[in-house]
Amino acid sequence: MTDPNALPNRHIKSRQRIADHGEVFTAQREVRAMIELVNDEAARIDSRFLEPACGTGNFLAEILSRKLRVVYERYRSSPLEYERYAILALTSIYGIDILPDNVDECRQRLYSIWDAAYSTALGTKAKDEARASARFILSKNILWGDALSLRMPGGNDASPIVFSEWSAVNGSLLKRRDFELAYLLEPVRQLAMFSDENQPAHIAEPVREYPLVHYLNIAQQE
Secondary structure (H helix, E strand, C coil): CCCCCCCCCCCCCCHHHHHHHCCCCCCHHHHHHHHHCCHHHHCCCCCCEEECCCCCCHHHHHHHHHHHHHHHHHHCCCHHHHHHHHHHHHHCEEEEECCHHHHHHHHHHHHHHHHHHHHHHHHHHCCHHHHHHHHHHHHHHEEECECCCCECCCHHHCCECEEEEEEEECCCEEEEEEEEHHHHHCCCCCCHHHCCCCCCCCCCCCCEECCCEECCCHHHCC
């Protein structure tokens, strides 16, 4: 059986893609060595990571795997706690890529890693609702877009890239707020959504806020 945590055994998809987009995938050894430099953050369940050219998810897959190992070590004796924190770990992973096939592959790859860990940990107690939530989160966190223009593909009518921020409230509830990436990257904002500063110097202005919802029901909120 294929290991969902394994990185693709290739550095390129085609020479044409290198010429058109400069696409070259980072090797597994280099990915792990680089993430090891920030392992304290990578091992934090709720620390957010954004990869602006995520490709098929080499870096994000490794980070998610490390987070899920921490979830298992801490909460394997409690199915409810494991499920909640496994979802929370997934909400912290963000990526952008300019090629739609990479986005699809990255979403599926991260979901496969998450579902393999979840199914192994919970067995018959695993829920389809949790799996639906995981897929929905990935559809909002791994986006097709241009990290240079900060917009979705589409020429002059291209929409801005919008990410969802997920915050745990009272245990099983999640608060979702959507932000334009361009807004988050303004110098005065200092990318607060991806910062550990406890007291940001500004009040964040989401483009949309959603009511609190149980983590098993977030796919129904759209």
